[in-house]
Amino acid sequence: MQTSFRILVVLASLLLAAPALRAQPFMEPGELRRGMSGFGLTTFQGTEIDTFQVEILGVLKGALGPRMDMILARLSGGPLEHTGLIRGMSGSPVYIDGRLIGAIAYGWYFSKEPIGGITPIGHMLDVATREHPTPSQYGKVLELDEETTRLLGGEGVSTLAPLGMPIAVAGFSPRGRQVLRDALDAPGIQLLDSPTGQGLSDQGFDGELSRTEVSIAPGGPLAVQLIRGDYSAAAIGTLTWVGDGRFVGFGHPMFLLGATNLPATGAYIHQVIPIQTASFKLGTPTNTIGAVHQDRLPAIAGTLGEAPDMMPVRVALRSAAGDNAFRCEVLRHPELSASLVRSVLFNSLETTEKLFGDATLRMRSHIALADGRTVERDQVYSSGIAPLRAVIDAVQPVGVLLNNPFAGLALDSLHFELEIGETLTQARITGLRLSPPDPKVGQRVSLQATLQPYRAEPVTELIELDLPAHLEPGPFVVRVGSGVASTRWEAARQPDAFVPRNAADVLALLERTGAADELVVEVFRAEPGFTVNGRELPGLPPSALAVLGADRSAGHLGPVQGEVVLRRTLTTDYVLSGEQSLDITLRKP
Known part of the structure; x- marks a missing residue:
């Protein structure tokens, strides 16, 4: 009862927050002492926010960078003693004496206890106060050397690493998931098959999850939509703080894009899956809640309300076995969109036809621009890897248009028509x-x-x-x-x-x-x-x-x-x- 009362107090203070972020009841790492206890908020199943207990173990000075500390804590309660730290908990807020100290975000692989690192809230709010970018200012995917990758998210046993992100995917074959994994190319991500369309609750199937309303509150599930439609992919984490029309979450970077503009949604957590190396939340994205504008080392941050539109992609495939059509939308980003489209084309071919062996394939591409102009391309391939070559060539102009130096070439939609036969010509x-x-x-x-x-x-x-x-x-x-x-x-x-x-x-x-x-x-x-x-x-x-x-x-x-x-x-x-x-x-x- 005492814990529930403290949760109500914290949520009420967040709802009544003044525009000035620093007026919130926050606690800095310098105020913490070993042995202090509090609680955290996260979602273990469904959309209901649950609690877990937190014991402060210390402060790791400069663990995130110069003048960027990390708080070390032991967690307990809920399934944690059985699962350890859980991927998807990233961003779960932690409170000491009713004051927000930060978000669960880091941990050790193969740890015998649920001990992890908390990103201080001050670092996270610094991300929330950055200016919103314009499209020309979007950050690029960070290419890391081997050592930096290891430090940021490599799976070293002794490395304190980001908990990582479950990427909830649907519609992708095993090889298609690998292509998508390579396209995202970020440390700590884990692609997971996820139920879509309908979610199973205690009362049975509860309808389309995309229409499920979720609480936009600290501890609630937070997802970033990458692909939606016949194919789906979304990064799953947790909301840390909400106020003044803004939010922060995750407590670590997603792709370290910097300034960006990505669709943010809620999520439905189907189950926590206990794994020895790293347990994870099995989730599905739900309704749109806003936009992610920043993807930085301490957190992702954005605004509630309007979300950026996504780019429609249609794939029509004709073969001796019949006709197939797929529709989806991918996020708009100069570095990510082309790779996501490539994974959609790759998977469409693999699941309906094949990728290797004798084949002749004709690919017609229709690229529509926002001002009504189009790019039309028609090419034919015949070899033992014709589908692979066709996919690579089809996506190349998408990357060119997204990264060209001239104004007025905004993409509207993509349409690909493929005809495939199983003989060489x-x-x-x-x-x-x-x-x-x-x-x-x-x-x-x-x-x-x-x-x-x-x-x-x-x-x-x-x-x-x-x-x-x-x-x-x-x-x-x-x-x-x-x-x-x-x-x-x-x-x-x-x-x-x-x-x-x-x-x-x-x-x-x-x-x-x-x-x-x-x-x-x-x-x-x-x-x-x-x-x-x-x-x-x-x-x-x-x-x-x-x-x-x-x-x-x-x-x-x-x-x-x-x-x-x-x-x-x-x-x-x-x-x-x-x-x-x-x-x-x-x-x-």
Whole structure:
């Protein structure tokens, strides 16, 4: 009864909090003494807030950094004596004499007792008072060296490490979970299968969990939604403090993103699962409560109310087995979104078809921007790892758009259409023949390209070319390759054209991908030239080349290595590889 009374006092003080954070009844580490006792708040099952007992053991000076202490405490009560510290408890507030001292956040692996570290509330509130970022100020995923990773969250037996975050996932296969785990790439995370849709309570199934109302109060479950829909992923922790429209939680970083803007939700805790290494809460995200704006070393922090929208992703897959469609939303972040989309595509292919073995796959990507513009891409793959290559290529423009330096390229939604068959349609270009072999300027010539399909007889493609009458006689090169090879030739010939200078250039380059099933023929003349503001100036006289080559003024001036005087494209039934070329000399008519 005495403990319950203290809980009511603390909650009432939080609800009546003044805007000034420091007016709250907090206690600094310097006021603590060994042997002081208090209680903590967390949720062990459902959405009800439970209590546990806390005994102060000491203060670890500088444990989190210069002038950043950590409080050491022994916990008891509830399931803790059986489970030890629990992943998902991160952020559970602790009170001494009715005053908030901080949040449970750190512990030891294989510990025989529930002894852990408490992040002082002062450090956490410093995160809550930081200014909200604008999208261009979002932090990036921190890449840590091995030693720093070990200190921040490695599973060393003697290392005091963050308790870690359960990532509640649904819809992912075992290999799909590993891809998602690699995409998140943060110390201490643990991907866990989680029930979705309906939650089992004492009264039976209680309806859609996404509509479940949870208490926005210290000790209540706190989740950060990464993916929702047919696929779901959310980081589960605990709320530490709520006041003045703000909240803090976790007591340690999530991904150490710094300034960010992520959807925050409540959570339903289905069960605490006791494990010898690290027990964890099995939870599911519920209704949206606000937005996380800061992800720092002492805590995550944000505001209650409006949450950032998420990016819709649709995947439609067609195969001999039938049609499948998946819909989900992923969070919007320049460093995380592309990786999350990749995990969704990967899992969609694995669960409905396959990732390895003979296959031919066509991927059509429709990327919609917020201003109505679109990026359309169409590519075909055929190999033993065709689905993997398709997934990697499909996500690449998403990363480019999220991290480009130009304004006005905000993503709205993504739509991927995939058609997959279980046979190889590869062919290699093995031969090239020109008739007549010594053509004249303005003459019609026949070109025979020999294709060697996989485990089939050779195929000959016949292409007729009308050589331009205005050409100067001399040496030329006739070359054939796939659309992919043609794009590579062009990048080598005119590298300046593949450097975007504005948002429109970015979109144009993203769509400038030759198809692998196209046979491209080019007649090429190797003469140096320049581009000026995007206009190609090949075949300039030596005096002009010398002037332009010596010009050091700013402007859109770039080199051109030769001129393509003729190009023809033919769509084939194969995914092409290999290249062939002929050196010819055009004669006068």
